[in-house]
Amino acid sequence: MGDGMYAGESALEAHGLGMRYRRGWVLKDCSFRLPAGRICGLVGPNGAGKTTLLSIMAHVLEPTEGRLSVFGAAPGSVDSGRTSFLAQDKPLFRRFTVAEILRLGQELNPGWDQRAAEDIVRAGNVPFDAKVGSLSGGQRTRVALALALGKHPDLLLLDEPMSDLDPVARQELMGALLAEAAEHGTTVLMSTHVLAELENVCDYLVVLSGGGVRLAGDVDELLSVHTMVTGTKDGEGLPVSLAHHPLVESRISGRQFTALIRPDSPATGPWETDSPSMEELLLAYLRSPDAPSLITPTAQVQDQAYNTRTVAA
Numbered sequence: 598m599g600d601g602m603y604a605g606e607s608a609l610e611a612h613g614l615g616m617r618y619r620r621g622w623v624l625k626d627c628s629f630r631l632p633a634g635r636i637c638g639l640v641g642p643n644g645a646g647k648t649t650l651l652s653i654m655a656h657v658l659e660p661t662e663g664r665l666s667v668f669g670a671a672p673g674s675v676d677s678g679r680t681s682f683l684a685q686d687k688p689l690f691r692r693f694t695v696a697e698i699l700r701l702g703q704e705l706n707p708g709w710d711q712r713a714a715e716d717i718v719r720a721g722n723v724p725f726d727a728k729v730g731s732l733s734g735g736q737r738t739r740v741a742l743a744l745a746l747g748k749h750p751d752l753l754l755l756d757e758p759m760s761d762l763d764p765v766a767r768q769e770l771m772g773a774l775l776a777e778a779a780e781h782g783t784t785v786l787m788s789t790h791v792l793a794e795l796e797n798v799c800d801y802l803v804v805l806s807g808g809g810v811r812l813a814g815d816v817d818e819l820l821s822v823h824t825m826v827t828g829t830k831d832g833e834g835l836p837v838s839l840a841h842h843p844l845v846e847s848r849i850s851g852r853q854f855t856a857l858i859r860p861d862s863p864a865t866g867p868w869e870t871d872s873p874s875m876e877e878l879l880l881a882y883l884r885s886p887d888a889p890s891l892i893t894p895t896a897q898v899q900d901q902a903y904n905t906r907t908v909a910a
């Protein structure tokens with residue numbers, strides 16, 4: 598939010614957020630914060646509630662319980678800043694031409710940047726006089742992204758934005774997104790199943806599964822508290838001396854074991870240790886629904902009454 602942004606400001610705060618559909622709870626007791634100006638990956642298995650969470654943030658859905666604030670205000674209110682939400686199905690008026698869609702963006706959004714929006718459309722050689730309904734899925738995504746970025750939002754919510762783009766378009770539009778975020782201090786929250794897409798893009802992560810927040814925090818902070826251990830297995834399983842370290846996941850392959858641990862003290866022993874990559878970290882948490890949750894200090898909300906299930910790093 599322009600000049601008002603400082604490192605400690607929260608773009609998003611969820612306090613005990615819960616969402617119940619007819620068939621039951623999808624999100625329960627979710628508490629975390631996303632500091633302003635960060636680029637955050639939102640990861641979780643199919644049906645984990647990522648779209649639901651993004652929709653609550655975009656003020657498309659009301660939570661069943663708890664509360665969410667956007668820049669300290671209720672979602673959708675004037676004080677919550679400008680939010681762009683790129684939904685998974687990229688709903689656009691199919692009978693409008695690309696030019697008409699951009700004109701609509703201009704009319705509805707004070708501070709609209711026609712040139713930025715046009716540049717994105719032009720980079721994909723999408724004709725301005727083409728009807729949206731005649732475009733390919735990837736071209737529609739490009740127009741939807743042009744619309745989202747033309748707003749110069751304070752908060753950009755993207756639900757699997759790159760899924761139907763070709764690899765070149767993906768790279769180019771990710772670049773446009775990062776340039777926008779760097780220039781305007783935009784906070785970005787982006788769901789994806791392609792973990793490799795997050796590397797070198799995100800500096801923050803939120804993992805949802807089993808209805809709750811499993812992992813949340815600054816990427817460097819999250820990586821630094823985990824250790825990947827590789828060695829020769831001891832009898833049937835992990836070496837006994839590894840057992841006192843909190844374990845996220847272990848895997849055995851032949852005589853070798855690999856384990857991701859969250860050590861309280863240096864994990865020295867007859868094995869090799871390394872830092873996990875972001876992808877290794879995410880995969881380990883996704884594969885191990887019973888691993889203890891971790892909300893790092895920068896991702897914790899202050900209201901402890903809602904925050905009882907978090908674990909300090």
Ligand SMILES: Nc1ncnc2c1ncn2[C@@H]1O[C@H](COP(=O)(O)OP(=O)(O)OP(=O)(O)O)[C@@H](O)[C@H]1O
Pocket residue numbers: 618619620623641642643644645646647648649650
């Ligand atoms: N409008 C709705 N009515 C009832 N149930 C719903 C509705 N929307 C979503 N759900 C259910 O809520 C759960 C979470 O759905 P959601 O789309 O938020 O998950 P997701 O993490 O985005 O999944 P995916 O990775 O497959 O896109 C699913 O079990 C889904 O069936």
